Amino acid sequence: MPLVSMRQLLDEAAKGGYGVGAFNVNNMEQIQSIMEAARETKSPVIVQASRGARSYSNDRFLYHLMIAATELYPEVPTVLHLDHGNSVETCKSAIEMGFTSVMMDGSLMSDGKTPSSFEYNVKTTREVVEMAHARGITVEGEIGCLGGIEDGHGAGGDGLSHLTDPAQAVEFVKATGVDALAIAIGTSHGAYKFTQKPTGATLKMDVLIEIHKRLPNTHLVMHGSSSVPKELQDVINQYGGKLKPTWGVPVEEIQLGIRNGVRKINVDTDNRLAITGAIRKVFMEKPEEFDPRSYLKPAREAMKKVVAERMRQFGQAGHGADYTPVTMEAMADRYAKAEAAKA
Ligand code: G3H
Ligand code: 13P
Ligand code: ZN
Numbered sequence: 001m002p003l004v005s006m007r008q009l010l011d012e013a014a015k016g017g018y019g020v021g022a023f024n025v026n027n028m029e030q031i032q033s034i035m036e037a038a039r040e041t042k043s044p045v046i047v048q049a050s051r052g053a054r055s056y057s058n059d060r061f062l063y064h065l066m067i068a069a070t071e072l073y074p075e076v077p078t079v080l081h082l083d084h085g086n087s088v089e090t091c092k093s094a095i096e097m098g099f100t101s102v103m104m105d106g107s108l109m110s111d112g113k114t115p116s117s118f119e120y121n122v123k124t125t126r127e128v129v130e131m132a133h134a135r136g137i138t139v140e141g142e143i144g145c146l147g148g149i150e151d152g153h154g155a156g157g158d159g160l161s162h163l164t165d166p167a168q169a170v171e172f173v174k175a176t177g178v179d180a181l182a183i184a185i186g187t188s189h190g191a192y193k194f195t196q197k198p199t200g201a202t203l204k205m206d207v208l209i210e211i212h213k214r215l216p217n218t219h220l221v222m223h224g225s226s227s228v229p230k231e232l233q234d235v236i237n238q239y240g241g242k243l244k245p246t247w248g249v250p251v252e253e254i255q256l257g258i259r260n261g262v263r264k265i266n267v268d269t270d271n272r273l274a275i276t277g278a279i280r281k282v283f284m285e286k287p288e289e290f291d292p293r294s295y296l297k298p299a300r301e302a303m304k305k306v307v308a309e310r311m312r313q314f315g316q317a318g319h320g321a322d323y324t325p326v327t328m329e330a331m332a333d334r335y336a337k338a339e340a341a342k343a
Helices: 006-016 026-041 051-057 059-072 087-096 120-131 166-175 205-215 231-240 251-258 269-285 292-314 328-342
Strands: 020-024 045-049 078-085 101-104 138-143 180-183 219-222 260-268
Touching: 006 078, 006 138, 006 180, 006 219, 006 260, 006 269, 020 026, 020 078, 026 045, 026 059, 026 269, 026 292, 045 051, 045 059, 045 251, 051 059, 051 078, 059 087, 078 087, 078 120, 078 138, 078 180, 087 101, 087 120, 101 120, 101 166, 101 251, 120 138, 120 166, 138 166, 166 180, 166 205, 180 205, 205 219, 219 251, 219 328, 251 292, 260 269, 260 292, 269 292
Parallel strands: 020 045, 020 260, 045 078, 078 101, 101 138, 138 180, 180 219, 219 260
Antiparallel strands: none
């Protein structure tokens, strides 16, 4: 089947009461890991590319690798999503390339680190919604800012300075018409999220629950949701790495989120850790090896294992064949009818 709408995947997830992981990719091996995990667990899947990924890979390569994925895994409903679009132009180029979903992250200015005004966020996001919905493409917006700056998307600090205000979230969804809403509840991108296991004071699940109460029909998105498991940190350090002790978002907190409206969960760092650990292991144990396949194969396998585990934990496993994906044209029609009904 062709690449499909993220909105439909999230609507189905809401009906089924489960979450869907959105996994970042930069290259062929990462795409293969995710598609193999989706096949093994019979899951629908969201594959996402950041601006950095698009420029690293030259996004035509990524796009065509994703088309290959749809040909090789025809039974897997697969979304290609733009992660953290920083401007209307970035979203436009992804839409024109064939992405079936885009994130307009107007919570930050286009530099990816300066918190923006509510008005700027509404204006840019609304513009993307109009452009995307006309083609049936899904839009994710963000209100409130994540902390950290490790990967260039974040307002800095510990993630508590720009939490989402639930009242503003309601206003934002109404003013923009986004399909999914990313919220800030204390997480940050990257490995260094929390200096100890998060508590209710550092990971604000109460804010998430309040937003869900006020927006029961909006699909919520958790960014910065890698769990940064100690086992993955240990493999890296055992084979010569130098990670400092750190904590991520416990899977049980994500599951609490899923029971409270979270439908998309963004995971990148856990996969980066798994890949790096596997490669370091080969480099240390077999220093005579120089065929890239000798370390990329175990890296691919290690990432697949993490992705399959998350798919089971988020509940998407077993739901890949629940429904027939609609065409992007049908989605465009659906959006147009909804708009007309509002007028
Ligand atoms: O948004 C964060 C993802 O981990 C992507 O990171 O911008 O380094 O590709 P990146
Ligand atoms: P992690 O760094 O926690 O994996 O988060 C990834 C993310 O939110 C991508 O948008
Ligand atoms: Zn993110």
